[in-house]
Amino acid sequence: MSAPSLPTAQPLAALAGFAAHLREHGFVVGVAEQQAMVQAALRLPGALQQPARLGEAWRAIACHGARDWRRWPDLFQRYWQPHRSTGSTRVSGRTRPPRDIRQLVQQLHESLGEGGTKPGATAADTALSDSPAEGEALSRHQGGASRTEALHDRSLHEWLPQDLALLQTLAERIAARLRRRLTRRWHAHPQGRRLDLRHTLRRSLATGGVPVAPAWRQPRRERPRLFILVDVSRSMETHAQLFLRIARAFVVAAQARVFVFHTRLAEVTPLLQRDSGAVQEKVNAVTAGFAGGTRIATSLDDFHRVHARAQLGRRAEVWVLSDGFDADEPHRLGEELAAVRGRGARITWFHPSPAVPASAAMTAARPQVQRFVRLASLRDLSLAADLID
Amino acid sequence: MTTEASPQALRESLHRVGYIADEALATTLWLAGSLQRPLLVEGDAGVGKTALAQALARAEGRRLVRLQCFEGLDLSQAAYEWNYGRQLLAIRRAETGQGGGAASDDTALFSREFLLQRPLLQAILSDEPCVLLIDEIDRADEAFEAFLLEVLADWQITVPELGTLRARHVPRAVLTSNGTRELSDALRRRCLYHWLDYPTLAREIAIVRATLPDAEGALVKQAVAFVQRLRREDLGKTPGVAESLDFVRALHQLGHQRLPDEPAALAHVLACLLKTREDRFQFGPERLLQVLEGRKAGGDGVAVKHATPLP
Numbered sequence: 001m002s003a004p005s006l007p008t009a010q011p012l013a014a015l016a017g018f019a020a021h022l023r024e025h026g027f028v029v030g031v032a033e034q035q036a037m038v039q040a041a042l043r044l045p046g047a048l049q050q051p052a053r054l055g056e057a058w059r060a061i062a063c064h065g066a067r068d069w070r071r072w073p074d075l076f077q078r079y080w081q082p083h084r085s086t087g088s089t090r091v092s093g094r095t096r097p098p099r100d101i102r103q104l105v106q107q108l109h110e111s112l113g114e115g116g117t118k119p120g121a122t123a124a125d126t127a128l129s130d131s132p133a134e135g136e137a138l139s140r141h142q143g144g145a146s147r148t149e150a151l152h153d154r155s156l157h158e159w160l161p162q163d164l165a166l167l168q169t170l171a172e173r174i175a176a177r178l179r180r181r182l183t184r185r186w187h188a189h190p191q192g193r194r195l196d197l198r199h200t201l202r203r204s205l206a207t208g209g210v211p212v213a214p215a216w217r218q219p220r221r222e223r224p225r226l227f228i229l230v231d232v233s234r235s236m237e238t239h240a241q242l243f244l245r246i247a248r249a250f251v252v253a254a255q256a257r258v259f260v261f262h263t264r265l266a267e268v269t270p271l272l273q274r275d276s277g278a279v280q281e282k283v284n285a286v287t288a289g290f291a292g293g294t295r296i297a298t299s300l301d302d303f304h305r306v307h308a309r310a311q312l313g314r315r316a317e318v319w320v321l322s323d324g325f326d327a328d329e330p331h332r333l334g335e336e337l338a339a340v341r342g343r344g345a346r347i348t349w350f351h352p353s354p355a356v357p358a359s360a361a362m363t364a365a366r367p368q369v370q371r372f373v374r375l376a377s378l379r380d381l382s383l384a385a386d387l388i389d
Numbered sequence: 390m391t392t393e394a395s396p397q398a399l400r401e402s403l404h405r406v407g408y409i410a411d412e413a414l415a416t417t418l419w420l421a422g423s424l425q426r427p428l429l430v431e432g433d434a435g436v437g438k439t440a441l442a443q444a445l446a447r448a449e450g451r452r453l454v455r456l457q458c459f460e461g462l463d464l465s466q467a468a469y470e471w472n473y474g475r476q477l478l479a480i481r482r483a484e485t486g487q488g489g490g491a492a493s494d495d496t497a498l499f500s501r502e503f504l505l506q507r508p509l510l511q512a513i514l515s516d517e518p519c520v521l522l523i524d525e526i527d528r529a530d531e532a533f534e535a536f537l538l539e540v541l542a543d544w545q546i547t548v549p550e551l552g553t554l555r556a557r558h559v560p561r562a563v564l565t566s567n568g569t570r571e572l573s574d575a576l577r578r579r580c581l582y583h584w585l586d587y588p589t590l591a592r593e594i595a596i597v598r599a600t601l602p603d604a605e606g607a608l609v610k611q612a613v614a615f616v617q618r619l620r621r622e623d624l625g626k627t628p629g630v631a632e633s634l635d636f637v638r639a640l641h642q643l644g645h646q647r648l649p650d651e652p653a654a655l656a657h658v659l660a661c662l663l664k665t666r667e668d669r670f671q672f673g674p675e676r677l678l679q680v681l682e683g684r685k686a687g688g689d690g691v692a693v694k695h696a697t698p699l700p
Binding site for chain 2: 208
């Protein structure tokens with residue numbers, strides 16, 4: 001599978017390195033995207049003169065969502081113009097070969113351009129799939145956030161594999177229990193039963209056009225959308241790891257979106273999608289910049305205003321995993337929870353303490369929470385499985 | 390019916406039909422045409438996602454085929470449906486011996502003649518290249534999204550009774566989404582992606598000028614600047630481009646040469662911009678005056694909220 005026919009594998013390797021760089025930061029960039037990027041570089045007129053334009057084209061190919069879109073300019077600059085970005089990127093040991101986007105396009109044209117674009121693309125395909133430089137490129141870019149203390153020393157090393165399996169089955173059981181709700185259009189209909197004309201007529205063809213067995217439209221029920229907010233502040237240090245484990249189980253079982261917060265809020269769903277021992281470290285890296293303390297109300301505000309703005313509806317289910325100690329003004333927590341409720345979402349509060357949290361903020365916010373559930377161990381979760389619907 | 394040769398040319402022809410695109414958008418749009426990939430446009434309501442597809446159709450002289458998605462949209466509304474009424478008629482006619490016996494066998498009953506074309510099939514079977522707009526794809530169900538994969542990847546639709554129908558000309562597909570639901574990765578990966586943001590001041594002025602050439606220059610500038618300041622406020626529903634167009638149009642028709650200074654004159658025109666009760670309530674005369682004069686909010690504004698974090 002080597003590509004000896006390619007005289008200069010350099011541009012493709014650089015591109016593969018860029019793809020690896022993007023993947024490292026949570027982008028979904030496969031061979032298809034890389035191929036499209038090569039195509040774009042070959043076809044876009046003026047790509048040589050205006051690398052920025054090529055950057056825009058690649059942005060459209062590599063980004064698959066608003067989150068990717070916002071992170072792109074930084075990642076692009078970090079890879080192609082590392083000398084310009086300040087801070088975080090650190091080169092250790094080996095110096096990196098200069099990356100120049102113009103050069104890359106030039107070389108791409110030289111090596112692939114003349115043979116027509118289509119054969120060029122297939123050649124690129126094989127070269128990309130086993131690019132030897134990829135691993136190198138991966139190791140080269142270890143810049144980014146530092147991994148700080150906080151949580152990872154309190155590991156769940158004593159967990160046995162069967163515990164993990166148990167957690168997963170529990171999560172699946174709870175996810176299956178989450179009540180499926182009727183979609184809106186069926187609530188409005190008094191009978192909830194309507195003739196499915198298309199099916200009826202289709203069936204009637206068998207009986208010569210006489211609708212003997214009418215078909216009815218079935219009301220649809222859908223699972224709620226699950227949002228899990230995990231408090232990772234100091235006061236929750238001992239529990240955060242368990243909570244993240246549990247949250248991960250629900251990402252797998254119910255496609256939940258998971259956020260962590262202490263003074264600010266950040267989404268960690270992409271980090272939790274793959275099972276690895278390093279989940280905790282990845283989350284630490286995300287939250288490393290946060291200051292100490294807990295600002296639940298501010299985080300909730302950010303949650304319903306920015307992150308989940310469009311998805312918080314009648315079918316949303318919000319789980320907050322926190323002890324309820326809030327550094328914001330006590331009245332705000334209630335207000336923010338009311339705002340979340342106002343969108344139609346249902347709120348369940350999981351607390352590690354034996355009793356329901358009774359901080360000033362929580363007392364005020366209590367009416368907004370549908371349910372309080374204790375959660376300090378796996379056993380609690382299995383008990384909770386019967387409560388949740 | 391031409392596909393533009395370069396992003397710049399595409400940008401200019403979009404400009405000619407009154408859509409002011411920035412360079413990144415034009416590049417993406419051009420690339421989508423060049424690679425024959427659908428383009429997924431996301432952004433807040435009212436930033437001109439749908440207008441983009443309409444402008445593209447006009448700029449390239451193509452027909453626009455529009456599919457508006459909603460909850461419960463199914464194949465019979467989106468792709469095709471058999472014309473049961475006509476089929477039954479044909480059967481009856483065959484029974485009574487009129488109209489030749491053509492309809493008596495299956496193949497004749499399930500021919501193109503009895504097929505009702507819905508937007509997706511129209512776009513696929515169109516004799517001339519067209520622009521296919523799939524609007525608010527996030528409102529459709531996941532099942533429908535999965536069906537779209539075949540259409541968008543291979544440009545074909547399979548009708549069990551007829552076989553696979555392939556596109557004669559690959560349509561330029563534009564999908565829009567408001568993010569009410571997370572789209573599947575499979576769909577996202579088949580599309581190019583563009584996040585359409587609120588336009589910059591200069592671009593928005595150009596947009597308003599292009600749409601309302603009669604309005605006075607001073608009025609357009611001041612009104613757009615006002616809307617841009619308003620967008621920075623903490624609003625329940627941020628006004629989009631369509632709203633600022635309405636706003637300038639209303640001021641223009643009321644005979645204003647420039648943006649009125651006193652809040653009282655603006656109060657009723659604000660209905661074009663502020664669309665929720667809370668927003669109207671929040672923008673009383675004093676608050677409005679502050680925004681008019683470009684002052685930052687005092688008291689409990691957003692800036693204050695995120696100031697010094699408590700320990």
